[in-house]
Amino acid sequence: MSTILIGIAGGTGFGKTTLTRHLKEHFGPEVTVIGHDNYYKRQDGKTLEERAKVNYDHPAAFDTELLIEHLKELKEGRPIRCPVYSYVEHNRTEETREILPTKVIIVKGILIFQNPTLRDMFDIKIFVETDADVRILRRALRDVEERGRTLQSVVTQYLTTVKPMHEQYVEPSRKFADIIVLEGGRNLVALEMIMQRIRAHIDTP
Numbered sequence: 442m443s444t445i446l447i448g449i450a451g452g453t454g455f456g457k458t459t460l461t462r463h464l465k466e467h468f469g470p471e472v473t474v475i476g477h478d479n480y481y482k483r484q485d486g487k488t489l490e491e492r493a494k495v496n497y498d499h500p501a502a503f504d505t506e507l508l509i510e511h512l513k514e515l516k517e518g519r520p521i522r523c524p525v526y527s528y529v530e531h532n533r534t535e536e537t538r539e540i541l542p543t544k545v546i547i548v549k550g551i552l553i554f555q556n557p558t559l560r561d562m563f564d565i566k567i568f569v570e571t572d573a574d575v576r577i578l579r580r581a582l583r584d585v586e587e588r589g590r591t592l593q594s595v596v597t598q599y600l601t602t603v604k605p606m607h608e609q610y611v612e613p614s615r616k617f618a619d620i621i622v623l624e625g626g627r628n629l630v631a632l633e634m635i636m637q638r639i640r641a642h643i644d645t646p
């Protein structure tokens with residue numbers, strides 16, 4: 442079985458999860474989705490307050506080596522156990538999730554094109570983009586509704602780590618993309634083209 446790896450990158454709130462969800466809903470078990478976020482390093486030994494202050498937008502926050510290892514395993518046709526991360530706890534949970542090898546693996550994350558070894562593994566690199574004001578508003582709503590945050594904490598985190606790390610690491614990795622998708626979450630033309638490419642690969646014996 443030949444496997445293709447598709448990377449979906451872009452800053453927080455750009456619409457990576459929304460685009461990926463549409464692809465997963467369309468292809469079901471034929472496609473596997475893995476988040477770089479699942480590979481955030483453990484923050485054991487710190488209080489919740491200390492964990493909340495970690496810079497989660499810096500490359501050093503991720504165990505990218507483990508993700509690379511897991512992707513190699515999947516490409517070799519072996520299943521992996523993917524860590525499960527909690528944004529509410531700011532830590533990995535004790536759970537892991539079995540992921541079976543498929544012909545198409547999608548990896549999403551803010552910094553997946555920043556690490557050269559990981560970047561070079563992707564057959565197709567997609568960067569999703571949305572205006573900064575729209576994405577911070579979306580992130581604020583999402584983090585308050587789904588990730589247990591206060592508006593004040595979202596603003597503080599955005600100004601102290603998210604924005605500077607975006608400028609230093611995420612935005613410069615845009616140039617490595619093969620395709621830029623504007624309004625990622627709801628760009629139906631781009632979605633259809635990506636679906637056609639995935640379908641062509643799945644249908645190739």
Ligand SMILES: Nc1ncnc2c1ncn2[C@@H]1O[C@H](COP(=O)(O)OP(=O)(O)O)[C@@H](O)[C@H]1O
Pocket residue numbers: 451452453454455456457458459460579580583624625626627
């Ligand atoms: N085109 C869009 N219009 C309105 N809301 C959107 C759109 N795309 C995404 N969203 C919303 O914005 C928030 C962030 O999008 P998400 O896909 O989670 O971004 P990312 O994974 O890049 O951080 C989510 O709550 C999502 O429902």
Ligand SMILES: O=c1ccn([C@@H]2O[C@H](COP(=O)(O)O)[C@@H](O)[C@H]2O)c(=O)[nH]1
Pocket residue numbers: 452453454457458478481497498527528530531532550551603
């Ligand atoms: O414990 C955590 C871990 C991560 N974050 C923030 O999440 C985003 C990345 O997720 P997206 O789905 O791409 O938005 C990143 O900007 C981190 O700041 C967090 O707040 N807490």
